Amino acid sequence: MSKISTFFENFLKKDSLFTEKEVLLPSYLPDKVLYREEQVQQVAEILAPSLRMEKPSNLFIYGKTGTGKTLSVKHVIESLRNISKTNEIPFSAIYVNCKLKRVADTEYRLIAQLIKEMGKKIPATGLPTDEVYSIFYSLLDQKKQLVLLVLDEIDQLTKKIGDEMLYNLTRINSELKQAQICLVGISNNLVFAEDLDPRVKSSLSEEELIFPPYNAIQIQEILKSRAKRAFKEDTVLPGVIEKCSAYAAREHGDVRRAIDLLRVAAELAERSGQQQISINHLDDAEQKVETDKIIHAALNQPKQFQMVLYTILLVSPQKKQFFTGEIYEIYSKLCKQHQFNVLTQRRISDILAELDMLGIIAAKIISKGRYGRTREISLALDPTIIIKLKEHLEKSLRVE
DNA sequence: AGGTATTCACATGAAACTATTCTCTGAGTTAGG
DNA sequence: TAACTCAGAGAATAGTTTCATGTGAATACCTGT
Numbered sequence: 070m071s072k073i074s075t076f077f078e079n080f081l082k083k084d085s086l087f088t089e090k091e092v093l094l095p096s097y098l099p100d101k102v103l104y105r106e107e108q109v110q111q112v113a114e115i116l117a118p119s120l121r122m123e124k125p126s127n128l129f130i131y132g133k134t135g136t137g138k139t140l141s142v143k144h145v146i147e148s149l150r151n152i153s154k155t156n157e158i159p160f161s162a163i164y165v166n167c168k169l170k171r172v173a174d175t176e177y178r179l180i181a182q183l184i185k186e187m188g189k190k191i192p193a194t195g196l197p198t199d200e201v202y203s204i205f206y207s208l209l210d211q212k213k214q215l216v217l218l219v220l221d222e223i224d225q226l227t228k229k230i231g232d233e234m235l236y237n238l239t240r241i242n243s244e245l246k247q248a249q250i251c252l253v254g255i256s257n258n259l260v261f262a263e264d265l266d267p268r269v270k271s272s273l274s275e276e277e278l279i280f281p282p283y284n285a286i287q288i289q290e291i292l293k294s295r296a297k298r299a300f301k302e303d304t305v306l307p308g309v310i311e312k313c314s315a316y317a318a319r320e321h322g323d324v325r326r327a328i329d330l331l332r333v334a335a336e337l338a339e340r341s342g343q344q345q346i347s348i349n350h351l352d353d354a355e356q357k358v359e360t361d362k363i364i365h366a367a368l369n370q371p372k373q374f375q376m377v378l379y380t381i382l383l384v385s386p387q388k389k390q391f392f393t394g395e396i397y398e399i400y401s402k403l404c405k406q407h408q409f410n411v412l413t414q415r416r417i418s419d420i421l422a423e424l425d426m427l428g429i430i431a432a433k434i435i436s437k438g439r440y441g442r443t444r445e446i447s448l449a450l451d452p453t454i455i456i457k458l459k460e461h462l463e464k465s466l467r468v469e
Numbered sequence: 470a471g472g473t474a475t476t477c478a479c480a481t482g483a484a485a486c487t488a489t490t491c492t493c494t495g496a497g498t499t500a501g502g
Numbered sequence: 503t504a505a506c507t508c509a510g511a512g513a514a515t516a517g518t519t520t521c522a523t524g525t526g527a528a529t530a531c532c533t534g535t
Contacts, residue, residue, distance in 0.1 A: 415519075
């Protein structure tokens with residue numbers, strides 16, 4: 070028997086640690102949102118008028134990542150949907166995540182996505198934006214109905230394209246004859262509304278809700294309840310959940326991270342053929358999650374970004390920190406060597422700023438007085454990550 | 470010594486350009502009646 | 503004559519380039535002592 074098929078044989082014989090793995094996936098919707106009863110109740114109260122065909126106040130929800138915003142809203146929507154269905158109320162809700170690349174990260178695409186959710190396809194390009202708007206209007210206004218528009222992570226959207234389109238959205242109601250829409254915005258950024266046009270701000274956030282981060286004990290309980298469903302009994306060794314939640318609590322109470330970590334730890338345990346998840350697995354998982362995140366982020370960037378990053382990686386062993394000009398010189402040499410287009414320094418400056426935003430490099434603008442002003446760039450990564458990242462980039466760029 | 474003024478090496482902004490992808494339109498072509 | 507093809511115009515988007523303007527502090531340059 071070949072090597073690989075014995076592997077599969079063994080794989081089948083080995084039983085899995087998981088009973089219900091979906092419970093640990095980010096897409097999972099639990100029936101109860103733990104420790105968010107109060108918020109769920111408030112959201113429900115604010116949105117309840119929609120069942121009587123009265124337009125509820127627009128709602129704005131703030132809270133850091135992994136504090137259950139999306140979950141709570143989805144939960145409320147779900148029951149609104151059910152109730153409206155049984156009572157035949159013309160209510161519908163559309164949920165869009167504005168962060169998704171190539172789905173809803175521009176004005177055009179957002180509207181197109183909304184239209185798609187309502188069951189009509191719109192081409193990805195080729196139509197003027199106002200045309201798309203009018204399709205959207207007529208689709209909404211077909212009948213008397215109340216539509217709930219949930220825009221998740223709007224801060225990402227406005228950061229990219231400004232707040233003009235939010236203004237358009239808030240004005241839709243006055244254009245509609247039959248239907249009414251209600252906007253629910255969700256933002257990770259707590260100060261998001263501050264640099265918004267005041268008109269938009271006031272109409273968008275008629276009601277505001279803030280989701281506080283979970284504390285360590287709450288995270289523990291949440292993890293326990295998920296773990297109970299996801300794994301067979303006694304799979305998780307004592308202390309693992311505790312450590313996992315402590316880690317997440319340190320990172321501003323992000324449960325999503327904690328759940329992710331637990332899942333990866335379990336996968337690692339399973340792969341190494343063990344029946345139980347230990348603290349060691351958790352540590353490995355922490356390392357892996359971190360590494361994967363960075364590598365994934367890096368490989369998703371355009372080629373030129375990768376080239377700049379690669380340049381930095383190449384130089385990094387000899388020097389701890391470097392300036393824009395130095396990087397640019399080496400970069401252009403490298404590009405010429407491998408017949409890449411050489412971009413302007415202006416562009417490289419932007420690329421460096423964006424790599425900094427992504428957290429792959431650390432850049433700080435300093436003034437060297439008489440000798441100018443520049444970015445002081447250093448690599449904020451673990452050596453093992455650097456080596457892996459370099460390999461990946463070499464492959465991706467087909468360099469060397 | 471103490472106070473200004475310069476100056477460097479980029480940063481940051483705005484606008485415009487390029488290439489790609491897609492739709493729509495209308496002229497020209499084709500095939501069948 | 504209806505159906506089909508195909509080029510060209512127009513849009514949206516990503517990634518750049520071009521041109522213009524901004525900027526923090528180490529030095530150079532004064533000034534009066």
